Amino acid sequence: MAWQAVMPALAVLSAELRFDGLTPDVGSVETKYGNLLHALYEHIDACYAVMRCVAPAPAKPAQWHQMAVRAQKVPGAKAFEDQVIAYKNLSLGPTVNLLKHGESRLRVLAFRSRFAFTLGYFIDGPQRGGIIGPAPTVHHDGNSAFSFNRDILIHWWWLYRMSELLADVVERNIGSKMLPVSDGNGSGVVPSEAAQEWVKLCRAIAAIPPDFMPDESEKPYPLVVVPPTGASIRLEYPAPRRPNKFDPEAKIGYSGPT
Template sequence: MSSELHRTLAENGSLMPRADNILRGLQPEWLHHEAHESKHPLTIYQISLDRIAAAWLKVFPLFSRMELEIALGRDPSQGAELLGAYEGLLQRLNEHADACEEILRCLHAPIEGKIHRMHWQFLDAINPPGWRELKDGIIKRYRDPCLGLLVNELKHASGHLTLCNAKTTDGPICGFFLNGAYPGGALGPSRKLHKSVDSMRTAFSFRRDMMMNFWLVYQMGESLAKCIESTIKHKHGDVVKEVAPVKPSLDWSNVCMEAAALKGPYFPDEEAKEKPVIVVPPDGSSIKIKLRAGSVLRKIRPMDIKIFMTIREGTPGYVLPYYPVRKNADPRAQGRVLLPKKA
């Protein structure tokens, strides 16, 4: 994992991850994508980033509008639209890891007599240089426990997101949580994803979640670039030269500008977590990204929290994030709102 990543228009031709330039420098004789019935590796990468950019550019204006509404004390007018757009973005981000794995597969000939349905299975079998660092250091460490789990629950476990916003003295916090099942049929923040802090369930702020996912795209790109360089050196004894694009991607530059503007408060438990620092100057000529350690709040800021949820007919109660713990209460009922029974 790289501690700090830096890209400039002057030196690199775009602000996209380094893998974009590396893939442009691949020679035809190094590739086996046709044998795998795959697209050219550069095409795979660019399609994935184009989809991510398109999804993100739908999210940013909806997020900005909600932040303004929360700051003004209003209920969100497009909450469902934001959650729907964000689910789409999460899906594209999760698929990006699959695209990186497919690209690495295209650098190697198929194994005769073997069928590997998943790209990672093929890569595990041949174990190319740098694969373990990408798989264990980036995908398993950062993608799988949060983004991967979140998307899988949304796709395969009837998961759904609920808005959790807060008005604070430091500014608005727009957030969400993934719903999961609790004993007795209640719904609340998924115990698989959202950790408990001081006996309270927690949520994610859109701000930190987007920054972490943005950082993750660049870390995967850097790790992919290193894997490609090591593979070509090992197999062909050659060096891959970076080739800059003819012109930068305007959509990706806009994503970078928006990501760098994600400044403001987080939920209290998120203050102790790692957070990316994203710096883009006003002219959009460069980008710097690094991950900094979390900090401990000396004083918990007061939060006026609003949770926007749909009451489900088969659900007798709800567990809410950041809900005050009642003393001497049944631990199974902590943070739970029980609905009145029908007469």
């Protein structure tokens, strides 16, 4: 699973970059995080595939799930699309498109100071003058980058928000409430190894500190709360508190291989 591959890899890389003398395994994070971004984009298409199945086929066959759902006029699908389209087309889509078709690379960088450490990345691309730097189609300027902390929180929030919107579409069209799997004895969701792994992942993401890149320091971010029992998860976007102030003494401590 892409999520479960990314979190341990980031933890290892953070530890390696915090201490001198270690050789960081940057390539592992670049590959695994790129795989996660691809999986998130494919998840959106999978949501359209589900919506396509809950309504009669359109009169004219459509190759793409999104076009078929629009032609079918699936109840609730417009609300899904209205909310998800900006995330898909303006945020996630351009990044995945460059990685998949533009021969761009995801490049890790880190800011370090005596009191702070922020790990992040940028998608490389040609800039004016022929130099390689943050791709203009993804980043707002040549000094821009994404922190893994904020990026993961944003994608995690959208994962749950899309699931909520998709569940509403399915319920409206099949006429029944979607409920968690029960053991038949009224004791709730059947515990499983997969569920426990998901709870561990939820806790790891809830523990992410709001330490972001300089140009993200004024941007909103999601709050993720998981109680000790792991029986629920609460997501709030925007979070009711500001990100931690970026340390002005922080310098780029790692900018990836050339």
